[in-house]
Amino acid sequence: MAGPICVGIVGYGNLGRGVERALALTSDMRLVGVFTRRDPAAVRTLEADVAVRPLSALEGQGDQVDVLILCGGSKSDLPEQTPALASRFSVVDSFDTHARIPEHFAAVDAAARGAGTTAVISTGWDPGLFSLQRLYGEAILPQGETYTFWGRGLSQGHSDAIRRVPGVAAGVQYTIPSEEAVARVRAGDQPQLSTREKHTRECFVVLDDGADPDAVREAIVTMPDYFEPYDTTVRFVLAEELAREHAGAPHGGFVIRSGTTSEDAAQTMQFQLALQSNPEFTSSVLVAYARAAARLAASGHHGAMTPFDIAPGLLSPKSAEQLRAELL
Amino acid sequence: MAGPICVGIVGYGNLGRGVERALALTSDMRLVGVFTRRDPAAVRTLEADVAVRPLSALEGQGDQVDVLILCGGSKSDLPEQTPALASRFSVVDSFDTHARIPEHFAAVDAAARGAGTTAVISTGWDPGLFSLQRLYGEAILPQGETYTFWGRGLSQGHSDAIRRVPGVAAGVQYTIPSEEAVARVRAGDQPQLSTREKHTRECFVVLDDGADPDAVREAIVTMPDYFEPYDTTVRFVLAEELAREHAGAPHGGFVIRSGTTSEDAAQTMQFQLALQSNPEFTSSVLVAYARAAARLAASGHHGAMTPFDIAPGLLSPKSAEQLRAELL
Numbered sequence: 151m152a153g154p155i156c157v158g159i160v161g162y163g164n165l166g167r168g169v170e171r172a173l174a175l176t177s178d179m180r181l182v183g184v185f186t187r188r189d190p191a192a193v194r195t196l197e198a199d200v201a202v203r204p205l206s207a208l209e210g211q212g213d214q215v216d217v218l219i220l221c222g223g224s225k226s227d228l229p230e231q232t233p234a235l236a237s238r239f240s241v242v243d244s245f246d247t248h249a250r251i252p253e254h255f256a257a258v259d260a261a262a263r264g265a266g267t268t269a270v271i272s273t274g275w276d277p278g279l280f281s282l283q284r285l286y287g288e289a290i291l292p293q294g295e296t297y298t299f300w301g302r303g304l305s306q307g308h309s310d311a312i313r314r315v316p317g318v319a320a321g322v323q324y325t326i327p328s329e330e331a332v333a334r335v336r337a338g339d340q341p342q343l344s345t346r347e348k349h350t351r352e353c354f355v356v357l358d359d360g361a362d363p364d365a366v367r368e369a370i371v372t373m374p375d376y377f378e379p380y381d382t383t384v385r386f387v388l389a390e391e392l393a394r395e396h397a398g399a400p401h402g403g404f405v406i407r408s409g410t411t412s413e414d415a416a417q418t419m420q421f422q423l424a425l426q427s428n429p430e431f432t433s434s435v436l437v438a439y440a441r442a443a444a445r446l447a448a449s450g451h452h453g454a455m456t457p458f459d460i461a462p463g464l465l466s467p468k469s470a471e472q473l474r475a476e477l478l
Numbered sequence: 479m480a481g482p483i484c485v486g487i488v489g490y491g492n493l494g495r496g497v498e499r500a501l502a503l504t505s506d507m508r509l510v511g512v513f514t515r516r517d518p519a520a521v522r523t524l525e526a527d528v529a530v531r532p533l534s535a536l537e538g539q540g541d542q543v544d545v546l547i548l549c550g551g552s553k554s555d556l557p558e559q560t561p562a563l564a565s566r567f568s569v570v571d572s573f574d575t576h577a578r579i580p581e582h583f584a585a586v587d588a589a590a591r592g593a594g595t596t597a598v599i600s601t602g603w604d605p606g607l608f609s610l611q612r613l614y615g616e617a618i619l620p621q622g623e624t625y626t627f628w629g630r631g632l633s634q635g636h637s638d639a640i641r642r643v644p645g646v647a648a649g650v651q652y653t654i655p656s657e658e659a660v661a662r663v664r665a666g667d668q669p670q671l672s673t674r675e676k677h678t679r680e681c682f683v684v685l686d687d688g689a690d691p692d693a694v695r696e697a698i699v700t701m702p703d704y705f706e707p708y709d710t711t712v713r714f715v716l717a718e719e720l721a722r723e724h725a726g727a728p729h730g731g732f733v734i735r736s737g738t739t740s741e742d743a744a745q746t747m748q749f750q751l752a753l754q755s756n757p758e759f760t761s762s763v764l765v766a767y768a769r770a771a772a773r774l775a776a777s778g779h780h781g782a783m784t785p786f787d788i789a790p791g792l793l794s795p796k797s798a799e800q801l802r803a804e805l806l
Contacts, residue, residue, distance in 0.1 A: 441617075
């Protein structure tokens with residue numbers, strides 16, 4: 151491509167803000183504008199000179215935008231937006247509802263093939279970078295087991311679940327990998343681990359005035375799917391402490407492939423993320439895959455793709471020659 | 479491809495033996511034979527029914543072989559063999575002389591393009607998987623530093639250097655990452671580290687009868703390039719201890735990308751390998767890339783490539799649908 155890659159951001163929450171930041175750290179990509187369903191006048195971007203327009207303004211942007219980065223949620227935004235926008239633009243998203251990836255892929259693929267655009271779905275870190283490590287591990291060490299641990303990190307979905315419990319004024323939830331389970335996996339034991347053995351959950355909760363702590367605790371730890379399958383600790387804190395100590399969005403975790411290549415040879419591959427800002431990291435991954443999507447679109451590779459389909463070199467602003475000389 | 483991928487092994491040392499083992503763990507690849515410069519009658523393969531033939535027998539194998547896995551050394555074998563064989567077959571190698579990769583790539587690319595074959599060079603783990611992590615880290619976190627640590631592991635090149643010192647009957651060398659340096663990097667300090675600060679070297683040496691230990695130690699620790707830039711410890715052991723405790727070929731190490739996405743957000747990506755058999759692991763990587771090379775050749779993608787050019791999904795025997803459903 152001759153000039154910089156022109157990028158539009160669709161949706162401006164934590165993820166959209168992170169994309170604005172991440173684009174500013176590149177030298178080959180340019181932000182052409184933020185597109186929002188909200189009143190554009192109510193959106194404050196990090197840099198004051200960013201154009202904020204209603205989603206409908208995308209109509210006339212076909213020539214100005216090489217790729218759109220979709221920053222909506224996986225529950226209701228992306229299942230509609232990604233196929234709809236892929237029928238007019240090359241796009242990337244971080245769709246993360248694992249069980250619904252096949253249907254999302256099919257819908258986006260049909261739209262992108264029909265329109266001759268390129269759509270990369272489910273970037274981010276899980277799905278995304280963690281998926282890549284699961285694939286590399288299994289392909290290289292077919293005899294073995296793969297383990298994914300999440301945390302220590304703040305889970306948005308579980309925090310939301312806590313906040314819906316009657317008597318809870320505010321709260322956050324951390325997912326914590328079991329140290330014992332991790333140690334066994336790292337030692338090459340290839341253990342079979344139950345859900346309860348792999349992770350614990352820790353909740354910091356601010357009570358409503360007059361709420362019964364025992365009832366709140368009981369409601370949380372017995373909540374099906376979210377907390378019942380885990381050993382869950384509930385800690386009651388004051389609103390000030392919650393604001394002071396638990397305002398960030400740290401996360402991370404690891405993928406471990408524990409395999410053997412012969413009787414005597416245990417081989418372990420491990421990938422670990424330690425993130426002080428989960429949304430900013432996800433945004434950074436989105437931006438790297440947006441670069442790949444724009445390049446693939448320009449070279450005529452159309453349809454839906456996932457990180458499994460993207461040659462690593464396409465993520466880097468460096469040329470293939472530079473990459474071979476500097477990083478190989 | 480209709481049937482299994484048919485693979486030939488060129489060269490049968492530790493790496494070739496590892497490839498034989500790794501192929502046996504796949505269900506979509508078949509070993510058609512070992513090709514050697516030695517007397518085929520002198521080569522003992524792990525499975526007795528493997529055909530061992532002279533290298534010259536490759537002449538008539540164009541129809542029987544989808545891809546050759548080249549298991550020679552980077553110093554003198556691969557610079558000749560890879561281009562020569564790429565002019566007749568699709569090939570993979572683990573060429574690992576970092577400084578000479580550009581010229582190796584150019585020679586192999588010319589041969590492969592001329593012949594319409596596919597050649598994947600510099601697979602393995604460094605170059606190879608570690609290179610991929612350096613690329614992913616830099617592309618996703620452009621603001622940051624990348625650190626590669628090797629070890630604890632047996633270095634073949636440094637062990638050979640010890641054995642050339644007068645007075646040394648036998649010996650091995652371990653490369654050891656500095657715990658302090660690793661801790662500082664993991665903490666997100668982004669330190670500038672000198673060669674001496676990053677790794678130390680530990681040698682286990684068996685002396686010739688009557689050799690002067692002080693002279694041997696001095697000759698080792700002052701050896702330019704190999705040991706002089708490092709803090710090196712030399713331990714003298716008996717031949718029995720060397721054979722008992724130091725017969726394996728463990729290795730590993732890690733690549734850490736320590737970056738920031740905003741003032742408050744330190745982000746760390748880490749990839750770690752802990753290998754009880756370095757050659758068997760490298761062989762396993764070669765086999766996965768051989769699968770990719772055969773598929774790329776079958777779909778008409780010719781020329782030289784590196785792991786940077788290979789979409790991860792091509793390494794797995796699973797279909798794209800399976801990968802999306804099971805691993806994404």
